[in-house]
Amino acid sequence: MRKNILIISSDHTGHGHKSITESLFEQIKDDSDVRIHVIDGFSLGGPILLNVGKSYGPITRTAESLWKLVWNVSALKPKMVDNLIEMLIKENFLKLLDEVKPDLILSVHPNFNGSILNILEKQQIKIPFIILIADLVNIYPLWADKRADYIISPTTEARDKCIEYGIPDENIKVLGFPVRSRFFRNNPKRKVTYKKGTPLNCLIMSGGEGVGNMKTIAENLLDNFDCRVKIVAGRNEKLKAKLEHSLNSKYGDRVEIFGFTKNIQDLMLSSDIAFTRGSPNVMFEAIAANVPIVITGALPGQEESNPAFAQKANLGVICKDTDDIKDTIHQLLENDCEKLNEIISCQRKFINSHAAEDILQFLLDVEGNSYVPAVNFSYN
Known part of the structure; x- marks a missing residue:
């Protein structure tokens, strides 16, 4: 059975998110029925949000104190971040869903977890949503959204932090950090x-x-x-x-x-x-x-x-x-x-040399509703 996976990633906030995505692509065999569609989450928000993503490099190179402030504010006000990004990406994200028709959504960037889950919830769209944490220990609250079907953690330390944030242990899978072969x-x-x-x-x-x-x-x-x-x-x-x-x-x-x-x-x-x-x-x-x-x-x-x-x-x-x-x-x-x-x-x-393989297999084993083309999407 063919499975369409939509990955929400980032092209500009470091290179780690792209590397993780590439490690999963490597696991798809030529004769596989798996189809992966990757989108830069920042691009869904138009020029405003895309420029925010592109500012990561200059800020981390020249203004670490400013980056710390941004991180702290985001950590203290996760719902504010979710609501703002939801407003910016909603129209383009709903159009993307109708185009890709995913059977599963995987997010590898914290800024798009709560915002996308907000949209899915309000539009009453039932698609399995999984978070793949790209940090090791000191994770954002934005990584830990209770509405996600599963959270894949690279370490027991990140798992423990998720539990601190209120995520049930059974919804967290520690599968290692995926690295390109x-x-x-x-x-x-x-x-x-x-x-x-x-x-x-x-x-x-x-x-x-x-x-x-x-x-x-x-x-x-x-x-x-x-x-x-x-x-x-x-x-x-x-x-x-x-x-x-x-x-x-x-x-x-x-x-x-x-x-x-x-x-x-x-x-x-x-x-x-x-x-x-x-x-x-x-x-x-x-x-x-x-x-x-x-x-x-x-x-x-x-x-x-x-x-x-x-x-x-x-x-x-x-x-x-x-x-x-x-x-x-x-x-x-x-x-x-x-x-x-x-x-x-x-x-x-x-090192778990099979982490990428284990993660992709877990995604393929997740059962959920097939995507139903939208007829009542509200873009307002």
Whole structure:
């Protein structure tokens, strides 16, 4: 039986939502009767809402305190956010439903859960609605709407937070964080060695928006260790140009600077250590690639608990102060890289390599009403 799945995602608020969606697409076989239609939720609200989505990058790059304020207001007033977005997207969303005729709706962005559920409820449309949480620990109240048929959680920590928000335990499924297959390393015996004449390969990245003190981290590494450093500046073109000007002239071919790249998995798989902020998507891609992570910071709000989460599970270490980079790396390398290799082992045991497959199968197993073309939609 053919199944149409409508995914509400985002193209502009980081790259994690798109990556999650792509990981689910990968699970669809050529002969499958599954059809997935993806829409950027912000595009449903016209220019006003789309510009809000596009502002994520500039705000998180240059004004973390403003981002924290936005996050806190949204967390305190979730119904206000839901009602505002409902008003902006209602007409286009109802038209989309009539066009796609979905058997199930999956939301991977918190801003559209309550708003879409409001619309479905008021229009008396019965379609299974499932939320896939894209954060790890400190989740928005917007992720936890009691009206959703199910909430898929990547971690027990996020599940516990949902329960705090009043979601029944039986409506929450902990299935792991979905990662695209190309990030997984097929080497169960991988180990890192660091000896004279064998440079350490380091990767510095900070999510799709390129935030963080990459220059200072790179200088600490290049001045104190026999290493090669690759830096991913993401969409931040000004940062890329600045790093090229300041680092390439001093360190030559020991450092390479990249902008936004679709081949980030190749950079991860060729690295011994990755330096990143606490972005859940980047963290889990590095864990899938079996690369120990040094977490250098996190966005306030949804990412702030992620570094401690990773360190507690021994998936990486925290180093918020760039002055501590040298000592942190020395500790990882001492005793023939004992700590690094311990992290590699823990990552292999921790990651669910079948998370995307498990999630898609769960979606296909959900039973619900088939979509009935609307005849009484109210667009007013």
